[in-house]
Amino acid sequence: MSAAKRVSSTAVNWARLAQHTPAQQADAMRSVRSRCETLVAKVNSLPAEKPAIDWAHFSKTVPAPGLVDKFRKEYEAFKVPYPRDTEGWHELIDEQQKRQSEILSKSQALLTEVHEAANSYLKTLDEKIPPRDEWTMEMLCLYFPGTLFDANNPDFNRTPNLPEYTEAPNKNRAPGTGLLSKL
Structure with a gap:
């Protein structure tokens, strides 16, 4: 997996965030964006895979017998687990998004209904009230x-x-x- 794929999957929509940021917090948001972009640039500069180790070179230069082989076995056996969501944050966020989309659809339906009622009322007024x-x-x-x-x-x-x-x-x-x- 390339470094760009690692970071781009967690990218922030800065334009949308800027629209929802109050004017008095704009400087703080720009500071956070600058720090975030600095960190993303650092991560993207790193290789996606672990660097290859020249074990033969270390076997020749390290005087202790078996030490390099021991380190090699431990290094190859060591796997950093990907962090898991043990507290259920993903499910909570998905549930909140689902509730918000339901609220949004109900609000849009209500606004459409109110708009239609207002338009019909205006048509009635236009018909009944003289100039x-x-x-x-x-x-x-x-x-x-x-x-x-x-x-x-x-x-x-x-x-x-x-x-x-x-x-x-x-x-x-x-x-x-x-x-x-x-x-």
Whole structure:
């Protein structure tokens, strides 16, 4: 197995991680990424297999008889076991991913349902409510009961939150007599 395969199987999607990182933690994330890439580069620089040992050379140079053969047997018998998941983390992660995908699919279905209901409601409103130019004050109060309306001042505009529809100053009205003064 090559070194690239060893490391690439545990690669991090840095672009996606950056999208989900808060702005105040961006420097810390860049630091972690730099350290991780340094370690990956070090691992990739190492050979994938154990280096071959010239046992014949050591047999000639080591004066103790049988020592090199003993080391050779122990070296060849020694196997580093691949770490196993003894605490069940893989199953836990798979279970969480399954739950998250179920929650996501339910949320998407609910959002689709709400979107369709809102669109049908808007179509109903478009069919039933006449154009704004044809509204009467009674229709305004009926369709939008929370609208600011001053019966004493019919010139008061119906949408005070928009800058182009602000209340025009009425010189005939005494100050503090409009609906806004009662709020």
